[in-house]
Amino acid sequence: MTTTEEAPVEAPTGEGTVPTVVNNDQKPVGYGRMLRKEDPRFVRGLGRYVDDVQLHGMLHLAILRSPVAHARIISIDVSAAQALPKVKAVITGADLAAQGLAWMPTLSNDVQAVLATDKVRFQGQEVAFVVAEDRYTARDALELIEVEYDILEPVVDARRALSPEAAVIRDDLDGKTDNHCFDWETGDEAATEAIFARPDVVVVKQDIVYPRVHPAPMETCGAVADYDRVDGKLTLWSTTQAPHAHRTLYAIVAGLPEHKIRVISPDLGGGFGNKVPIYPGYVCAIVASIVTGKPVKWMEDRSENLISTGFARDYIMRGEIAATQDGKILAIRTDVLADHGAFNGTAAPVKYPAGFFGVFTGSYDIEAAYCKMTAVYTNKAPGGVAYACSFRITEAVYLVERIVDCLADELGMDPAQLRLKNFIQPEQFPYTSKTGWTYDSGDYEPTMRLAMEMAGYDELRTEQAEKRARGELMGIGISFFTEAVGAGPRKDMDILGLGMADGCELRVHPTGKAVVRLSVQSQGQGHETTFAQIIAEEIGIPPADIDVVHGDTDNTPFGLGTYGSRSTPVSGAAAALVARKVRDKARIIASGMLEVSVADLEWQKGAFHVKGDPEKSVTIQAIAMRAHGAGDLPEGLEGGLEAQICYNPENLTYPFGAYICVVDVDPGTAEVKVRRFIAVDDCGTRINPMIIEGQVHGGLTDGVGMALMEMIAFDEEGNCLGGSLMDYLIPTALEVPDWETGFTVTPSPHHPIGAKGIGESATVGSPPAVVNAVMDALKPYGVRHADMPLTPSRVWDAMQGKATPPI
């Protein structure tokens, strides 16, 4: 864990020093604020997204979806659709079954229907597809397909999924007689029970629901498949956050040779986890191109995106916390019922069916913890971890930060003081939690204190007291989260057998310009900038002279892709280390050029110079030319200046943060207004502070949305009630405040530049801050808990003492 016991990892520009802390905000380039390299094309409308791909002779694919949640398919008549002019093909599940393609593996070792053959299992499930000469005709033809369904009783309420009367959804699985998906537990049940049984502890119990939400990226999912029947090569432009993993899985599913598949993930219009799974539509597009011999585009519409692609959350939790009378937290226990929908489409490392929910002990040093989880199938869309959740840490942080506030309410303690009293202390890091997670580094109190200082916490409490006296409802909510991001290490973490490590290649051209090739794929995080900065800082070539190539399996090394905030922790480390390999070679070349031993060389500002004689130096650009030039190189050295690496992380990284939300609730309408939101994040070494703040701002907006607005609801028949953006409410500029951000810097000890992930911190950390603030505002009404989304009607019910779970 520590770098002192092993070969020391080099610091960014020094040699032999440990990772360092610095205020990068003051630096123009290298690590520091620099404008994004990708922006010039985006502001001109020249981004290239999947739907922008236009190929000669391209056909369009549209998918017929089930209108009902649970039904047996009696018959499908496609004759009228096939007869429509400009229709090229109509394919059903039976057609795919004949080719052995009707089912595909999910990322959780389950299977999912590409097109339904026997039954439909959720509203919106794929039943058939049409390929036509244009988008509109393809849609027209869907209207002409006749499907006869035998409607079955749907299983909508996860609480009733395991009742003996419930219809069995997954009768496709051998011997399946119930809707049980999996059981999972972590922690020490007996030790936890012993603490809860103590007569001297205060126990607070609270049922907490994290309803189903949807990432709803602005760009929906889609693909363009182009199968070349002469050389047998498939090129697939698709909305994927993990192009290499997808390619390998296509090779396994479709039986195509992997070297004959090229997956291109061009510009992505947001992902947030929604673009991690393989969706039936991608497979349909591939099949359609093979069948028709033409390029085929499939682009889902918003409704299809909301009703059929990866959702998130859907955890029904019971939280229990035990503490001493004076507020020392001793144990946390939780029982979770997880709704996984019709197919277990969760994209989490295989040994972690509940993702990283095991970090539910949060930022607190406690004595025991235990979690028991049961997951069930229901007649709802498959998925599970999408929406910037860090593999279920969103649910874990919500649980612990909500239950800690409930404890503060029970004890009559200030929630900030209760947290400060229980933090893991800096000297305890690396800290192994009671559920077995090794937190790499942390120093929580300064982060918390900074947030309180920025918020003016004491003044806010004074203002609140004055307002309460006047009958006004103002709330102050706190959340302190610890995340675990950057999966692998590969010994513990894999997706369907693919280890969660990432490759990186760096090539310096003769003139000293460079290209770096990444296995991860940006969905807006600014990889083309951040990774150029990492390389720039390590080898002294300006970011403008470094081309970042990603999102194309033919032109990048293998790796698992971008989700779970893993790009900087994993690929960022790979980029730093590959640059150091190049620099090591450059040093040998420089020693030849300067005719001194390598030990006599010092590295500074993109050049090697002779120790004690700064005048004698060679730049990295001169070294690059020599590496490719005509002269002799030091003995045994090959020409060229390039390197590659596959980085297997030693551990996850554990970013953390303190969030404070201030809300006003209208006593007459129960409308919640987020007045202020203060976010102090610690993600270790900050590479581009501008981009980091952007990541935080976006996540905070997600948090306000989930806490107050967003929910994918279903009626009793299993109809999705959140099938458009008129029904699934996403915050606009009017629902969110101007964000106030701050930071502390606690580097990761095992990451070569000390960086941790940041992409999901705010999405994970902000919902409890908002909900805690609303509950704080409702204290005069005696409300301790109400579930998200805290819409005016739900808040009103809570004020009347009628808070009910949303599901």
Place this chain on the structure above:
Amino acid sequence: MQVSMTVNGEPVTEEIEPRLLLVHFLRDQLRLTGTHWGCDTSNCGTCVVWMDDEPVKSCTVLAAMADGRAVRTVEGLEQNNVLDPVQQGFMECHGLQCGFCTPGMMMTARALLNRNPDPSEPEIREAISGQICRCTGYSTIVRSIQWAAAKEAGESPAQEGGPVTELQETDQLKQSETVGDPV
């Protein structure tokens, strides 16, 4: 049917299906793919273009309705190889991440500044409230538009970024060393 209009100042005459949406006409027929398609229900605003200088959501406008009108898209913002101040502002203030909502946001921003060169923050938020951005959380979009307004007013626009408070004196920072100079 045949429609004629100007698109970014250029006259265009095309044969179309009467039901063709303006967004698909621009994207698929004219290959102006800077205008995006996001929701079908006029909620997300990634499809915003101008018809006769007024922003419209092109996913709920028929191409036929643009007949005889002047349409302007994101591709028409840059003039004579000079970026519009709004485009510059979005780059300067990190007003975009994935870039998908950006064309619509910029078209609305440009229209706002044309009728109100010095909008307040609430006015800016109101102007873009018919549009959704899933990445930025809107603060940087507001700053981008303020940047453009300041630029057009001849003021020197604010530096990128908003209020950022740094923790000055933790033990860790005291122990730290400084990374080398900027490259």
